[in-house]
Amino acid sequence: MNKSKENNKKEGRTRKKAIPETKIKTVEELTKLIEKYDTIAISSACGVPSSRLQLIRKSLRDKAEMRVVKKNLFSRAAEKAKKCQQLVPYLEKGQVVLFTQLDPFELAALLSENRVKIKARQGQIALQDIVIEEGITDIPAGPMISEMSSAGLKVAVEQGKIAIKKEAILVHKNEKISEIAASILSKLEMLPFEVGLDIIAAFSSKENKLFENIIIDKKATFMAIKSAIAMAKALATKIEYFCVETMPVLLAKAAAHEAALEAALKNQNKNQEQNNQII
Numbered sequence: 001m002n003k004s005k006e007n008n009k010k011e012g013r014t015r016k017k018a019i020p021e022t023k024i025k026t027v028e029e030l031t032k033l034i035e036k037y038d039t040i041a042i043s044s045a046c047g048v049p050s051s052r053l054q055l056i057r058k059s060l061r062d063k064a065e066m067r068v069v070k071k072n073l074f075s076r077a078a079e080k081a082k083k084c085q086q087l088v089p090y091l092e093k094g095q096v097v098l099f100t101q102l103d104p105f106e107l108a109a110l111l112s113e114n115r116v117k118i119k120a121r122q123g124q125i126a127l128q129d130i131v132i133e134e135g136i137t138d139i140p141a142g143p144m145i146s147e148m149s150s151a152g153l154k155v156a157v158e159q160g161k162i163a164i165k166k167e168a169i170l171v172h173k174n175e176k177i178s179e180i181a182a183s184i185l186s187k188l189e190m191l192p193f194e195v196g197l198d199i200i201a202a203f204s205s206k207e208n209k210l211f212e213n214i215i216i217d218k219k220a221t222f223m224a225i226k227s228a229i230a231m232a233k234a235l236a237t238k239i240e241y242f243c244v245e246t247m248p249v250l251l252a253k254a255a256a257h258e259a260a261l262e263a264a265l266k267n268q269n270k271n272q273e274q275n276n277q278i279i
Contacts, residue, residue, distance in 0.1 A: 023073060030077035030097075033065060034084060037099040041107055041202035042090040047118070047195045056114045056197060064100035064107060071095075084203040086210045093200050104202035108214040115196035120171075122182045130171040130185070130192050136163040139187050151180050 034040060045053055045068070057066050071091040078085045091097075100107050120130075132153060141157040148155045154165040171181050185192060199214040236246045237253075 026069070026073050027076045027080065030067070030069060030074060031080045033067070033099045034077055034081040037065075037101060038205050039098075039100050039102060039104055039107060039202060040084045040087060040205075041098040041100070041104060042087050042093075042200045043096040043098060043111070043197040044093055044200060045096045045197065047193075048197065049118075049195075052116055052195070056111075059114050060098075060100075060110070063102065063110065064098050067097050067099070068095050069097050083205060087201055087203050090201040096197060098197075098199075103206070104199065104204055104211045104214055105216065107202065108199050108216040109218065111197045111199065112216045112218055115194045117191035118193050118195055120177050120182050120185045120190075120192050122177055122179045124177045124182075124193065126171045126173055126175050126177060126192070128173050129169045130177075130181075130190075132164055132168050132170050132184075132188070134164050134167045136161050137188060144184075144187060147180060148184055151178075151184055153184075 048056075060066060069091070071088065074091055074097060075085075075088045078088060098107065102110065120126075136158050139162045141160055141162055145155055145157070145162055148162065148164075151170060153168055153170070156163050156165050170184065171177055177185075200212070202211045202214060203209070204211070233245050236243065237249050240246075240250060242250065
């Protein structure tokens with residue numbers, strides 16, 4: 001009897017556990033997606049509300065497919081497809097996989113349009129100084145006065161509401177947000193953080209290349225280009241470089257010089273005539 005049990009145990013050790021059908025189907029589906037699309041990207045959904053994640057999924061429809069997958073299943077699919085196996089280690093930081101025909105930078109630009117502002121939570125690290133501006137708030141006078149004062153804000157009561165008397169930094173860059181600071185920001189309805197899908201890593205089969213940490217900030221890029229154009233125009237005007245952008249300024253400058261020279265010549269002729277009369 002005991003020998004029979006021992007034999008059963010030994011047989012049990014040698015038997016492999018059956019792989020669940022759901023996992024097999026998932027690997028097959030991921031393999032097909034990897035083979036179908038040119039760009040495969042890994043992103044993190046950390047801090048992104050599930051409701052927002054669903055909206056992002058809808059906004060990417062017809063442009064990209066999104067899946068939340070486990071590392072081991074994606075690893076098997078990548079190995080089976082013999083493609084983008086370099087992405088497997090990055091799944092430790094994010095479980096959202098994006099499949100698209102867009103190149104990695106086009107995908108990053110598309111994702112940048114789907115970011116949303118959210119409230120601050122206790123313990124978060126401020127990415128920049130969080131400034132409380134001067135002015136009357138919508139908060140009725142009450143317990144919040146002492147709470148704001150304890151946070152270093154200069155407050156008073158005006159028209160029955162709490163007023164910030166002087167602009168101040170509530171949380172400095174790289175500092176943790178305290179419970180009081182989070183409460184104040186919530187009451188002021190300030191949303192100092194943005195969340196969305198940022199690309200941790202992306203593989204392009206067209207270029208056979210891996211890209212890391214692609215972040216596209218359209219607003220900052222637009223402002224940088226605008227500033228560069230203004231500086232280039234100023235330099236071109238200064239060195240009197242003739243082009244479509246500088247011609248109006250240079251012509252106006254020439255007209256002003258002409259008018260000044262004409263006035264100077266008239267004044268010189270007038271003075272000469274007066275001198276001739278005296279002689």
